[in-house]
Amino acid sequence: MVTAAPPEAERPSVLRKATRSATTTPGRLSVIAVGLLLLTVVTGLIGALTLQGKQATLDDLVDRREPLAAAAQQIFRSLSDADATAASAFLSGGVEPADLRARYERDIAQAGMALGKASSDVGGDSNASDQVAILSQQLPVYTGLIETARSNNRQGFPAGAAYLREASGLMRSKILPAAERLYDIDYERLTAEQKDARSFPWAAAVLVLGLLGALVATQRYLTRKTNRLLNVGLVTATVAVVVGLLWATVALLVEAAHVADAERNGSQQVDVLVQARINSLKCRADETLTLVARGDGPGYEREWQQLSATITGEGDANLLRQAKALASDDAIAGEVQQAVDNADAWLAAHRKVRELDDSGQYEEAVRFAIGDAPDSAAAAFGKLDKNLITALNAGRQEFFTQTTRAGQALTGLVPGVVVLALVAAIGITMGIRDRLREYR
Amino acid sequence: MRRLTAALAVAMACLATACSATGAPVDLATVESVERPKPVGVETNPPTTTGAAAQVPPCDPGASLRPGPLPAPGAMPVGSTMRAIQERGRLIAGVDQNTFLFGFRNPTSNALEGFDIDRVREVAAAIFGDPNKVQYKVITSAERIDALKNGEVDIVVRTMTATCARWVDINFSAIYYTAGQRLLVDRSSPITGIDQLGGKQVCAAKGSTSLNRLRESPAPPEVVAVDNWSDCLLMLQQGQVVAVSTDDTILAGMVAQDPNVKMVGPKFTEEPYGIGIPKQNEDMVRFVNGVLEKSVADGSWAGSYNHWLARSGEQAAPPTLRYRD
Known part of the structure; x- marks a missing residue:
């Protein structure tokens, strides 16, 4: 039957041919085979890509997101400590003690390094890049002011104190808020990505179940048409799909559990500790600046009162107690408990500093605030900061371990899915070709 | 999945630009202007303190x-x-x-x-x-x-x-x-008296008599008010004000800290x-x-x-x- 149809009529005629052939059993079988193969390829592809994406998300969490959040908090810590140290150096009178100067220099160098890291990926987030811009523009200005203060101090000029005040004002009103916002942004992006890693791949799941249903339906259709109970090819394909489904489900459940652990005992724990540390650093700066200001005009002491409530006391507002509740093992819990004790010791020392200062014993108050006596405020703060660093690092380690384990749960799954999809495709082809042959 | 779509989009974009070869090199994050640091609590032309408005009985303040x-x-x-x-x-x-x-x-x-x-x-x-x-x-x-x-x-x-x-x-x-109020300016400044300060930035401490005196000047300057007198020296050194005006004694303390500033004009108050x-x-x-x-x-x-x-x-x-x- 040769039709001399013009080219534009060709397509409808092909379609008509296919529709007509689908009314016969062999024609219908061919259509089913093509449909099944297409579904298998699409399912395999989507499944593999989804899993590949999960793996990439997990790698990204460990390699970029968490280090960025850590770098942001490092910037805050270093700069806040630099500010408090500069104030302490000023309080000690004369040429500043060598160890305080060294500490200040280390803080600034550390902040510069962390800033380099944090700015390596602001990823088109204009809010994050704004904060990085503030930090990278203002940090050199801050150090310039500190050095001007220092050279005036060395000549015995009170203008040095004015430059120090200006530097500290710049730090507290612009630089530290930017560092804090940068940390918040980075932490938010971290949690969003963790949510992504834990999420259930609905599209892939629907496709797999659809494919499974189609395979079962085809086999029942063939049984009815041919009176043969089993088709080896299609059974093989079904088994391959079921294996893939089970494997992926179990692997994803294990992965999600690890990511959840990494979140709870890792990043959330670290976040609470970071908040506690930020507040403790602010408190320390307030403590020294109250003494520098020699009077409570600028309200440093008021801020101390507000912030110290978040790191001491029995209530839920105490961030250190929250961190202890999130601790994954006894070692971290013990470290955080020490932090709780040292924070209380610091509170007591601070009260003594204020008592001395308020009763006119300024020199003693300064000595007690910045001196190295074992019960001094400086000593208690130093111990608290050490506890916090240890606990923070443990939290980061926990995050790394759990997220890496989550990644390991997915090992081999992507190639596995590809191979299983191939097996299914071959099974479908073989199985239906056998039946088609019977019609020749 | 999102990553793949993004990669595809990037690839398409690359192809598109390669064909037309338009556009510009990557922006170098040029900084147009820099905000100078300022002392904490600095205010320009702060509102007058209410105390001045009240009726003041005449007296001999020196007795x-x-x-x-x-x-x-x-x-x-x-x-x-x-x-x-x-x-x-x-x-x-x-x-x-x-x-x-x-x-x-x-x-x-x-x-x-x-x-x-x-x-x-x-x-x-x-x-x-x-x-x-x-x-x-x-x-x-x-x-x-x-x-x-x-x-x-x-x-x-x-x-x-x-x-x-x-x-x-x-x-x-x-x-x-x-003491008596005078002016402190940069060594190279052409200013020699309070009458040349109209509309210019001049520093004084908040709540001081010097600040009120500047306001009453026939050529009133823009008064920059700070918390401490040493903040005024700092603003003069940073080039944010053209002059500081207060008691000669306080200004003498500033001259002693910086040889690049000088006192000018007569004492215009007591x-x-x-x-x-x-x-x-x-x-x-x-x-x-x-x-x-x-x-x-x-x-x-x-x-x-x-x-x-x-x-x-x-x-x-x-x-x-x-x-x-």
């Missing part, structure tokens, strides 16, 4: 209350303000730690020093026999009156000009020094410095005046003057203390 005989140190009369201070064990004095030569923190020794601090030490010595029994509270110019009214301090010795408006709220001792004392403590006013008389008489005033201020100008004769009763 204080006549002192009686000075009691022996450590034996203050029972029931007096001085007795309460003696029993407390320390004198609480509101001072400055930023004004070179008058009240400043010596960065080398960490101690407060200056001409004003010497006055505080004399009062402490007269009460306790020990000039070190002092608790210094550092306050800004703007906080002086309130600190006295709220009883936070016993005395304020902080380059404080006795004015009739302030006499309404507090008492002053007799005048222990008379600023009689008195020690501020809470309104109700008249016995304390008489006591402090007694201490000042003794200081002038035994030469310790002159010694203190020569130590701190002699280099800033002519040899000043000790003030004549005047009284209203």
Whole structure:
């Protein structure tokens, strides 16, 4: 039957041919085979890509997101400590003690390094890049002011104190808020990505179940048409799909559990500790600046009162107690408990500093605030900061371990899915070709 | 999945641009302008303080209350303000730690020093026999009156000009020094007088008489108000104001810290410095005046003057203390 149809009529005629052939059993079988193969390829592809994406998300969490959040908090810590140290150096009178100067220099160098890291990926987030811009523009200005203060101090000029005040004002009103916002942004992006890693791949799941249903339906259709109970090819394909489904489900459940652990005992724990540390650093700066200001005009002491409530006391507002509740093992819990004790010791020392200062014993108050006596405020703060660093690092380690384990749960799954999809495709082809042959 | 779509989009974009070859090199994050740091609490043209608006009875701000005989140190009369201070064990004095030569923190020794601090030490010595029994509270110019009214301090010795408006709220001792307002500018500045400052940025401390005087000038400048006088030197050094205007003595302290600034123009006001004392403590006013008389008489005033201020100008004769009763 040769039709001399013009080219534009060709397509409808092909379609008509296919529709007509689908009314016969062999024609219908061919259509089913093509449909099944297409579904298998699409399912395999989507499944593999989804899993590949999960793996990439997990790698990204460990390699970029968490280090960025850590770098942001490092910037805050270093700069806040630099500010408090500069104030302490000023309080000690004369040429500043060598160890305080060294500490200040280390803080600034550390902040510069962390800033380099944090700015390596602001990823088109204009809010994050704004904060990085503030930090990278203002940090050199801050150090310039500190050095001007220092050279005036060395000549015995009170203008040095004015430059120090200006530097500290710049730090507290612009630089530290930017560092804090940068940390918040980075932490938010971290949690969003963790949510992504834990999420259930609905599209892939629907496709797999659809494919499974189609395979079962085809086999029942063939049984009815041919009176043969089993088709080896299609059974093989079904088994391959079921294996893939089970494997992926179990692997994803294990992965999600690890990511959840990494979140709870890792990043959330670290976040609470970071908040506690930020507040403790602010408190320390307030403590020294109250003494520098020699009077409570600028309200440093008021801020101390507000912030110290978040790191001491029995209530839920105490961030250190929250961190202890999130601790994954006894070692971290013990470290955080020490932090709780040292924070209380610091509170007591601070009260003594204020008592001395308020009763006119300024020199003693300064000595007690910045001196190295074992019960001094400086000593208690130093111990608290050490506890916090240890606990923070443990939290980061926990995050790394759990997220890496989550990644390991997915090992081999992507190639596995590809191979299983191939097996299914071959099974479908073989199985239906056998039946088609019977019609020749 | 999202990553794949993104990669595809990027690939498409690359192909598209490769074909047309338009666009520009990557932006280098050029910085157009830099915001200069400023001292904390700086304000341009702050609203006038309400105190100036109230009716001020005419008075002689330089005349204080006549002192009686000075009691022996450590034996203050029972029931007096001085007795309460003696029993407390320390004198609480509101001072400055930023004004070179008058009240400043010596960065080398960490101690407060200056001409004003010497006055505080004399009062402490007269009460306790020990000039070190002092608790210094550092306050800004703007906080002086309130600190006295709220009883936070016993005395304020902080380059404080006795004015009739302030006499309404507090008492002053007799005048222990008379300064005059002048101008401080960059060494290379063409400015020579207050009449050339119209519309220009000029620095003064909040709540000071100098600031009000600038406002009343026939060619009013843009007044930049700061918390401490040393912030003014800083703003001049940073090029944010063209001049600082206040008492010559304070300006002399700035010249001593920076050879690149100079004082210009004549004194255009007279600023009689008195020690501020809470309104109700008249016995304390008489006591402090007694201490000042003794200081002038035994030469310790002159010694203190020569130590701190002699280099800033002519040899000043000790003030004549005047009284209203």
